[in-house]
Amino acid sequence: MHTNRAARPPMGWNSWNQVQHHVTEDVVLAAAHALVDRGLASAGYRHVVIDDGWQATRRDAAGRIQADPGRFPSGMAAVAEQVHRLGLRFGIYSAPGVTTCAGFLGSMGHEAADAEQFAAWGVDFLKYDWCGADLATPEREVELFTRMRRALDATGRDVLLSISDYGVAQPWQWARGVAEMYRTTFDIWPTWSSVYSLLNQQIPLSRLTGPGCWADPDMLQVGNGDLTTAENRSHLALWCLMAAPLFIGTNLATAEPWLVDLLAHPGLLAIDQDPLGRGMVARAVDGELMLLTKELSGDRVALLALNHSGHDVERAVRPRAFGLDPARVPGLVDVWKDASLDPDEGLVVQLEAHACAVGIAQLAG
Numbered sequence: 001m002h003t004n005r006a007a008r009p010p011m012g013w014n015s016w017n018q019v020q021h022h023v024t025e026d027v028v029l030a031a032a033h034a035l036v037d038r039g040l041a042s043a044g045y046r047h048v049v050i051d052d053g054w055q056a057t058r059r060d061a062a063g064r065i066q067a068d069p070g071r072f073p074s075g076m077a078a079v080a081e082q083v084h085r086l087g088l089r090f091g092i093y094s095a096p097g098v099t100t101c102a103g104f105l106g107s108m109g110h111e112a113a114d115a116e117q118f119a120a121w122g123v124d125f126l127k128y129d130w131c132g133a134d135l136a137t138p139e140r141e142v143e144l145f146t147r148m149r150r151a152l153d154a155t156g157r158d159v160l161l162s163i164s165d166y167g168v169a170q171p172w173q174w175a176r177g178v179a180e181m182y183r184t185t186f187d188i189w190p191t192w193s194s195v196y197s198l199l200n201q202q203i204p205l206s207r208l209t210g211p212g213c214w215a216d217p218d219m220l221q222v223g224n225g226d227l228t229t230a231e232n233r234s235h236l237a238l239w240c241l242m243a244a245p246l247f248i249g250t251n252l253a254t255a256e257p258w259l260v261d262l263l264a265h266p267g268l269l270a271i272d273q274d275p276l277g278r279g280m281v282a283r284a285v286d287g288e289l290m291l292l293t294k295e296l297s298g299d300r301v302a303l304l305a306l307n308h309s310g311h312d313v314e315r316a317v318r319p320r321a322f323g324l325d326p327a328r329v330p331g332l333v334d335v336w337k338d339a340s341l342d343p344d345e346g347l348v349v350q351l352e353a354h355a356c357a358v359g360i361a362q363l364a365g
């Protein structure tokens with residue numbers, strides 16, 4: 001087990017939220033090229049992960065799992081090679097059951113062979129997703145997820161393992177040492193009610209996240225569905241305060257420039273990737289505003305005020321409202337504007353529905 005495999009929350013692109021199981025090599029390679037060409041790879045999004053739906057309907061004569069030849073005509077090794085040539089890491093999906101969540105072939109009973117096949121293809125990341133397996137108990141889950149961890153390690157290839165049981169068997173209690181990230185919730189949808197519900201589910205679990213083993217409140221829907229501009233911005237900002245793994249799930253070849261700029265926002269990504277690796281803390285609900293913090297390195301604290309109401313709000317939020325002693329806050333920065341603020345005046349909040357203000361408070365030593 002490499003303990004430094006995920007010192008920061010992993011970042012990349014995953015096919016699921018964009019195309020569900022209709023994934024093809026063209027979709028994957030277009031995403032890989034867009035990550036590089038649009039500056040997202042250099043912003044930190046380095047994994048290209050093929051989610052469910054890539055598998056052929058049966059194994060080959062030697063029992064090896066195969067890619068669907070219609071959707072991956074070049075074969076998986078060639079796709080991985082092209083991803084690697086772009087300087088990116090290649091990820092794939094399987095399940096500990098006989099079938100995957102979308103009914104494709106899973107790895108149960110074939111763990112060693114599948115791990116070897118993935119390693120031979122050049123896989124660097126495996127999403128291993130429970131729902132086709134039998135009833136979840138912590139013991140059964142630890143057994144099956146550990147079996148794949150060992151199978152991957154036995155190949156000698158350095159593979160990051162992302163497990164999902166949607167929080168059913170409390171993976172925050174046992175995932176460390178098995179996987180580098182664990183889902184805590186059921187699936188995200190491209191709606192504000194889904195984003196807001198996952199936020200609330202993650203809050204009590206956030207203190208258990210950290211370097212090496214990250215809580216995963218599911219992938220980004222930024223750019224998808226009917227999320228408003230404010231909701232897209234808040235979704236990303238909230239995931240950054242949670243220190244969540246950041247997996248883009250929108251079409252990067254066609255995404256508008258403002259969306260790419262949002263996904264690459266250096267101030268937000270620095271909060272997500274802060275080396276301390278702390279999760280989010282809910283400080284208060286103050287009328288229309290939900291006040292959240294995240295401890296950062298360098299005696300700093302990230303502050304986020306979310307307008308969870310359905311109407312506009314205008315007011316100032318001072319450091320004290322976030323639980324900070326105002327005498328100990330000599331500096332305050334507005335992260336969206338990258339501009340210094342007067343800490344006594346606080347974050348001046350003019351927020352439409354579901355928008356958020358984000359600041360970083362400097363604390364006196």
Ligand code: GLA
Pocket residue numbers: 016051052100101102103129131164186187
């Ligand atoms: C589950 C997971 C999703 C996705 C699908 C694939 O629903 O939670 O993220 O991987 O399976 O079938």
